[in-house]
Amino acid sequence: MHSKDQICYEDYQQTADWLLSQTQHRPKVAIICGSGLGLLADALKCQDSFKYADIPGFPQSTVQGHAGRLVFGELKGKTCVCMQGRFHMYEGHSLCKVTFPIRVFKLLGVETVIVTNAAGSLNDTYHCGDIMVIKDHINFPGLAGLNPLNGPNEEKFGPRFPAMSGIYDKHLRRLAFDICKSMGYAQFVQEGVYCMVGGPNFESIAEARLLHKLGVDAVGMSTAPEVLVAGHCGMRVFGLSLITNKVVKCYDDTEAVNHESVLEVGKMRSETLQTLVTELVGRMDINNNTA
């Protein structure tokens, strides 16, 4: 590794090579579990798992509800790798560290990334426990110049100026809605725009009103960096937000969000999310080459 914030191609390759030497699994799909959503990994069969602390080059999870384990296994016979815990900018990680696993996944042969997160809703028609299929995002840190793709471009991964229109795969979004309909989930599944803010504080009321005016449906402190890096290296992206709370927009409201209640809602919906992700992977069009 060069300096603290600079990661080179060989660093990603070293971590990927180490993982390939430790497991027979050759994943085509990566799943990133949001806050309180780590139980998603329980659905994987024939598991091989690694603590982040034991993986060369991997950052460490520091947030409650992010176990810090990389789990390989199968969903409906398709090989997946699942991050039980992600990295956030507010933990003090550089954005290169936050997105380090994505490029490692690319080198493992992953073609599709499923990102999940816990988020607060700004859309008045949403309820706690709703699942929002992400249609698009607003990346506030990115708009302000905080971008994991800053610095010399690594051409082996992708182009200097990647397009981000259509980054959330239309076909997978449609498939998710079909699955939700057939599973009886349709009444609590939404489609909307996710907004990333830096955190770690939740929104002030004036900030919440601003996001509402901008047409944001759900807000959180993650996801956009991982999506940018996955898109940059040509991976297909699908995203889900679990609505864990309503963002307070009214000065008379005495309710205040906290991380514990966010995790509670994650637990409540874990089985539903497991089913949805399992079915989605099962019906995805991928070439599965299990070593």
Ligand SMILES: O=P(O)(O)O[C@H]1O[C@H](CO)[C@@H](O)[C@H]1O
């Ligand atoms: O985005 P994930 O990792 O799901 O976590 C969300 O939940 C935490 C706040 O409760 C924040 O980290 C926010 O980003």
Ligand SMILES: Nc1nc2[nH]cnc2c(=O)[nH]1
């Ligand atoms: N920024 C932000 N992140 C969240 N993660 C879960 N809920 C929220 C929220 O209301 N705001």
